[in-house]
Amino acid sequence: MKRLASLLLCLCIPLAWAGGDALPKIDIGKGGQCVEDTQWMRKNHMHVLKHQRDEVVHKGIREEKHSLKNCIECHASTKDHSVTARADSFCVACHSYEAVKIDCFECHSDKRKNAWLQRNAK
């Protein structure tokens, strides 16, 4: 009887996982066609950003295509212009799901440039 119960339990746990709304719900902002293939970006965006940051800071090559600013331009929420403000914001949704801390926004702005300009127009 005990064995049967444990077997049932083992079967139930994955079922519960699969059945729940476990995948992150993401606000992709404007969205549209990404600069690279979407699946490739999911796996490699951190390498792209890391490469780009050294090119910009040390060599002054400010290519828009792979810049963090360009990511934010498309993917900041249309509601609050941010990629980190809410639990379903573009960066936060996946990163909290995967339990990976993002340090980018300790220094970098998480807002669209336009939104920042509007607030600081005075």
Added chain:
Amino acid sequence: MSESDLVRDLGRRNFFKTSLGVAALSIAPGFLLFDIAHGKAQPVSNKVRWGMLIDTAQCKEGCNDCVTACNKENGLPSVASATSVQWIRKIELKEASTGRQVSLPMMCQHCEHPPCVDVCPTGASFKREDGIVLVDRHRCIGCRYCMMACPYKARSFVHEPVTDQNPDVPRGKGCVESCTLCVHRIDVGLQPACAESCTNKAILFGDLNDPNSEISKKIRAVTSVQVRADLGLNTGVRYQGL
């Protein structure tokens, strides 16, 4: 697997290898063409050396426009506290024997041989090819050795958490920072915020390496000095009438 199967399989494998090579070759020029079509940005070069000439005769005592413009452009606190950062500051000098007074802005002098770069243990402090001395915040550990090394007291440490940064000027707690000569503006062909904001046109910004630039012509014509020239740092910022 029989011998004939093996031979056929190898043939197949070679076919795949060749076609992969051909595919790579035909894709690679595509990338090249993309770069040409979109104008791949070039790295900054040492053919340019950015610098400033500050005319102390034009700099008005009590005027703080350059400081205000710098704070606004770079998202620095507009109301200074004891621990807040300072990228540019106004100095009033008085010659004791004659009583002559001058007013001038002081900031990172963008040395050709910067002591801050010499002492940095992580390589965070560096000089860009075009002469701008910067801190790479990705590498800065906040040890503040560069602040000790700088003869101009140009650098500050960020003590407080920073919010609402200018998207073009990322900055945060735990790093040392200083005047970047508004590198984000220079890279898109604009002038530094202080030079643009100066109502008396006391700050002249330009390329010291170009003999035909306005700044080169002026430093050929008028007497200008580097602050602490005795240190042999060859600063990019020069002062007239000091």
